Amino acid sequence: MITEEKKEEKSLNFIEEIIESDLKAGKYTSIITRFPPEPNGYLHIGHASSICLNFGLTNKYPGYTNLRFDDTNPVTEDTEYVESIKNDIRWMGFEWKNELYASDYFDTLYGYAIKLIQSGLAYVDDSTSEEIAALKGTPTEPGKDSPYRSRSVEENLTLFERMKLGEFPDGSRTLRAKIDMAHQNMLMRDPILYRIKHAHHHRTGNKWCIYPMYDFAHGQSDAIETVTHSICTLEFVPHRELYDWLIAQLAIYPSHQYEFARRNLNYTVTSKRKLLQLVQEGHVSGWDDPRMPTISGLRRRGYTPESIRDFCERIGVARRENMIDVGLLEFCVREDLNKKALRRMVVLDPLKVVITNFPEGISEMCHSENNPEDIAAGNREIPFTREIYIEKEDFMETPSKKYFRLAPGKMVRLKGAYIIQCDDFVKDGNGEITEVRCSFIENSKSGQDTTGINVKGTLHWVSVNYSVPVEVRLYDRLFSVEDASNQEGDFKEYLNPDSLHVITGYAEPALTEAVEGESFQFLRKGYFAKDKDSIPEKLVFNRTVTLRDTWAKATEK
Numbered sequence: 001m002i003t004e005e006k007k008e009e010k011s012l013n014f015i016e017e018i019i020e021s022d023l024k025a026g027k028y029t030s031i032i033t034r035f036p037p038e039p040n041g042y043l044h045i046g047h048a049s050s051i052c053l054n055f056g057l058t059n060k061y062p063g064y065t066n067l068r069f070d071d072t073n074p075v076t077e078d079t080e081y082v083e084s085i086k087n088d089i090r091w092m093g094f095e096w097k098n099e100l101y102a103s104d105y106f107d108t109l110y111g112y113a114i115k116l117i118q119s120g121l122a123y124v125d126d127s128t129s130e131e132i133a134a135l136k137g138t139p140t141e142p143g144k145d146s147p148y149r150s151r152s153v154e155e156n157l158t159l160f161e162r163m164k165l166g167e168f169p170d171g172s173r174t175l176r177a178k179i180d181m182a183h184q185n186m187l188m189r190d191p192i193l194y195r196i197k198h199a200h201h202h203r204t205g206n207k208w209c210i211y212p213m214y215d216f217a218h219g220q221s222d223a224i225e226t227v228t229h230s231i232c233t234l235e236f237v238p239h240r241e242l243y244d245w246l247i248a249q250l251a252i253y254p255s256h257q258y259e260f261a262r263r264n265l266n267y268t269v270t271s272k273r274k275l276l277q278l279v280q281e282g283h284v285s286g287w288d289d290p291r292m293p294t295i296s297g298l299r300r301r302g303y304t305p306e307s308i309r310d311f312c313e314r315i316g317v318a319r320r321e322n323m324i325d326v327g328l329l330e331f332c333v334r335e336d337l338n339k340k341a342l343r344r345m346v347v348l349d350p351l352k353v354v355i356t357n358f359p360e361g362i363s364e365m366c367h368s369e370n371n372p373e374d375i376a377a378g379n380r381e382i383p384f385t386r387e388i389y390i391e392k393e394d395f396m397e398t399p400s401k402k403y404f405r406l407a408p409g410k411m412v413r414l415k416g417a418y419i420i421q422c423d424d425f426v427k428d429g430n431g432e433i434t435e436v437r438c439s440f441i442e443n444s445k446s447g448q449d450t451t452g453i454n455v456k457g458t459l460h461w462v463s464v465n466y467s468v469p470v471e472v473r474l475y476d477r478l479f480s481v482e483d484a485s486n487q488e489g490d491f492k493e494y495l496n497p498d499s500l501h502v503i504t505g506y507a508e509p510a511l512t513e514a515v516e517g518e519s520f521q522f523l524r525k526g527y528f529a530k531d532k533d534s535i536p537e538k539l540v541f542n543r544t545v546t547l548r549d550t551w552a553k554a555t556e557k
Contacts, residue, residue, distance in 0.1 A: 179191070223254070
């Protein structure tokens with residue numbers, strides 16, 4: 001028999017198992033994690049997993065999470081990215097205890113470097129990057145010592161001080177750890193700790209012209225903050241040995257690194273370098289383009305923080321990388337929006353219908369529920385008039401046997417309004433149907449129907465006189481192949497040419513009350529969110545996701 005306690009224990013991911021073991025053993029009384037983004041771009045869906053993991057752990061166990069910006073490369077970093085990252089984390093529903101920066105520790109890190117030099121564990125190397133690479137060796141062959149490796153402590157201290165004072169040009173010298181040029185782990189073959197960069201830093205200005213490498217800033221920053229569980233993705237497994245070596249040699253707080261598998265999402269890319277290319281070359285409108293996998297892009301498209309957190313929970317935490325179907329992310333947002341999104345009627349491909357027995361110049365208010373999943377959302381009024389729009393696909397001149405929408409002699413119900421019957425239709429000179437003529441059935445109004453007539457089809461509609469034109473942006477997958485990053489040639493060759501279609505739809509008047517970012521279900525069409533480009537004269541809505549997974553069906557054909 002499995003007890004409830006064992007069920008809970010079985011459901012733990014491997015990092016939670018480590019933490020529970022550490023707490024049970026008394027190694028820690030509380031835990032500290034950190035989320036350490038580099039401010040050189042916007043956060044994307046991959047970062048969302050790390051955010052949920054790091055903050056989720058300290059929501060579950062005693063402790064807290066720091067937000068620490070890894071701002072050690074002044075060339076690519078910007079305060080715009082800092083602010084976007086903070087906004088995204090808060091939107092996701094999390095709050096950090098301390099807002100920190102690797103640049104907060106530049107003086108301390110410099111002191112650590114001096115300590116390594118004094119211990120004979122670091123030296124200044126005059127070699128070029130090409131010369132360093134040539135001496136590095138291969139995974140099966142040992143490297144060779146740099147000709148500058150035997151410099152004295154005094155000479156290294158003097159040269160490092162001169163590097164700090166800006167006496168040497170970029171790339172002319174580096175500070176390297178003195179470890180082992182024959183080490184099996186290539187990263188342990190005298191790794192670079194500092195490089196020269198004469199560049200303005202977004203926080204420290206021009207105070208520094210030498211900057212620590214990630215491997216030197218990462219573990220030491222963790223130690224300064226007494227981070228108990230430093231969680232990284234799998235590509236940092238080889239770095240762990242250097243992480244531990246530096247902490248041991250400096251005799252500082254023994255933070256420890258743990259690695260989990262990155263989750264890749266199909267039909268997109270999550271490399272910040274590639275995403276930046278898409279932005280800079282104009283393939284998308286910006287970092288928050290609704291086709292982008294950035295958190296800001298997902299938010300603008302209409303994804304909710306609850307749906308993204310649910311997605312991260314479903315994909316879990318594992319030790320092996322794999323490709324996640326974007327359909328799961330879409331499923332999560334459908335599940336969430338179905339419960340909370342207000343329903344509205346919007347016709348995207350209009351066909352005029354004239355109700356010939358309804359008086360001209362008269363409007364009648366009909367009522368429809370705002371959300372059948374939420375009774376508290378109440379009802380809304382919709383004006384019904386002699387002329388309405390329906391979708392072109394909802395009328396067929398010669399219907400098939402199982403076609404239950406409008407056709408000559410057939411009846412359908414208009415959502416929230418009357419049953420109508422098709423009496424006739426009009427074609428233009430090209431044979432296109434331009435108008436359908438119907439009659440409504442008296443006493444058949446929704447909620448008041450006494451006719452006893454049963455119809456199988458219900459259509460959404462809007463009044464011609466009272467409808468509001470809206471710009472509707474129909475978004476789809478950004479790429480036409482599952483894994484654009486691993487295809488031959490330029491990844492941009494695989495951009496989906498049909499990832500965006502812009503059309504004009506006609507909406508019921510209640511949609512004019514929408515606020516920016518608010519999500520709706522357009523009946524029978526999908527979920528849509530009001531875009532920031534909206535102005536009173538022109539409302540703009542982005543399609544978040546269709547009602548069903550139409551992409552899967554299309555790719556099966």
